[in-house]
Amino acid sequence: xxxxLEDSELLHLLAADAGDNADHRQHxxxxxxxxARYEEAVREAGMITSALTHAADHxxxxxxxxxxxxxxxxxxxxxxxxxxxxxxxxxxAAAFALLLTLGWRPVSASNRLAQVASNTSASGIAxxxxxxxxxxxxxxxxxxxSLPATGALYAAEALTNDPLAGLxxxxxxxxxxxxxxxxxxxxxxxxxxxICSTSAEQG
Amino acid sequence: xxxxxxxxxxxxxxDALFRGHQQRVVRLCRMMLGxxxxxxxxxxxxxxxxxxxxxxxxxxxxxxxWLTRVAINACHDRHRSGWWKWWKRDGRELLDTDLTSRDTxxxxxxxxxxxxLWRAFRKLTxxxxxxxxxxxxEGWSTRETAIExxxxxxxxxxxxxxxLRRLRxxxxxxx
Numbered sequence: 001x002x003x004x005l006e007d008s009e010l011l012h013l014l015a016a017d018a019g020d021n022a023d024h025r026q027h028x029x030x031x032x033x034x035x036a037r038y039e040e041a042v043r044e045a046g047m048i049t050s051a052l053t054h055a056a057d058h059x060x061x062x063x064x065x066x067x068x069x070x071x072x073x074x075x076x077x078x079x080x081x082x083x084x085x086x087x088x089x090x091x092x093a094a095a096f097a098l099l100l101t102l103g104w105r106p107v108s109a110s111n112r113l114a115q116v117a118s119n120t121s122a123s124g125i126a127x128x129x130x131x132x133x134x135x136x137x138x139x140x141x142x143x144x145x146s147l148p149a150t151g152a153l154y155a156a157e158a159l160t161n162d163p164l165a166g167l168x169x170x171x172x173x174x175x176x177x178x179x180x181x182x183x184x185x186x187x188x189x190x191x192x193x194x195i196c197s198t199s200a201e202q203g
Numbered sequence: 204x205x206x207x208x209x210x211x212x213x214x215x216x217x218d219a220l221f222r223g224h225q226q227r228v229v230r231l232c233r234m235m236l237g238x239x240x241x242x243x244x245x246x247x248x249x250x251x252x253x254x255x256x257x258x259x260x261x262x263x264x265x266x267x268x269w270l271t272r273v274a275i276n277a278c279h280d281r282h283r284s285g286w287w288k289w290w291k292r293d294g295r296e297l298l299d300t301d302l303t304s305r306d307t308x309x310x311x312x313x314x315x316x317x318x319x320l321w322r323a324f325r326k327l328t329x330x331x332x333x334x335x336x337x338x339x340x341e342g343w344s345t346r347e348t349a350i351e352x353x354x355x356x357x358x359x360x361x362x363x364x365x366x367l368r369r370l371r372x373x374x375x376x377x378x
Contacts, residue, residue, distance in 0.1 A: 052370075053340055
């Protein structure tokens with residue numbers, strides 16, 4: 001005779017159709033203990049079904065039962081606020097990510113400090129970017145602590161963070177790089193004035 | 204065009220169908236949705252569809268099975284359309300059983316056990332709930348359930364086994 005069935009096997013029998021698991025069903029006819037356990041499982045399943053249907057028939061919502069207390073409307077509003085603030089935060093983050101993807105960089109305090117430092121060290125020095133090919137001076141010059149208008153120049157100075165970086169001013173870092181093979185004028189501050197030399201002279 | 208004389212007869216038949224199946228359909232919807240307000244709405248939709256089916260024809264051979272099928276599909280639709288409402292409710296409204304009226308069956312099972320069973324049932328997967336309802340509550344065969352839910356018969360047996368196992372654990376943990 002087969003050994004006694006485990007609980008899971010009894011449940012499988014319960015869930016199966018009458019023709020399934022012939023050997024297990026054969027065992028039930030031979031083993032009174034397993035037959036009793038199976039009967040108990042059937043009774044339990046019936047009790048579960050009956051209890052669940054009874055509960056479903058007598059189910060009442062808390063609103064209907066007038067048990068809705070003061071915290072429920074507050075909770076609903078809190079959830080609504082959470083939904084909308086979450087959506088707003090997500091939208092803001094997406095917009096910020098899009099801006100970063102498009103190349104925008106925020107102006108940070110360190111960038112401003114670097115800018116101020118460069119302007120201070122280079123004050124009084126006119127920096128000129130000479131377009132050697134055309135023989136025309138196209139440069140910009142600024143004195144004092146006036147800040148450049150373009151964000152690209154901020155980026156250029158932030159990258160170098162060097163006071164002397166302010167000596168080379170183009171429209172942008174990329175413009176400066178593009179003109180790298182052109183003749184640029186380098187100026188170094190000295191006590192008695194600025195000493196300037198072209199990039200060709202610098203070697 | 205419908206004959207005016209047939210209207211009262213049809214009406215009577217519709218009333219009989221409603222009275223005969225209303226409690227069963229509402230119960231099925233409550234078990235599937237968990238929320239009595241939603242379940243009552245869906246049950247109303249089901250009976251509206253029944254009226255429409257009677258208007259359009261042909262009448263199904265078995266109204267009981269037809270109503271069950273329509274109720275299950277309507278509950279699926281409700282699940283899909285109202286996901287955010289389900290999230291918003293957060294289960295606070297879902298359970299409040301009035302078990303003050305006891306019958307002989309429920310003398311064997313305590314209020315706490317019934318609540319534990321209901322909570323365990325709500326935690327079953329939707330598939331397990333559907334299979335349990337069709338097989339255990341509605342008394343459908345494995346084959347009928349498999350066809351309705353578009354599952355294999357083996358899958359139906361497995362889902363029922365898993366559902367029963369979890370419910371039995373819930374029942375025994377509160378003994």
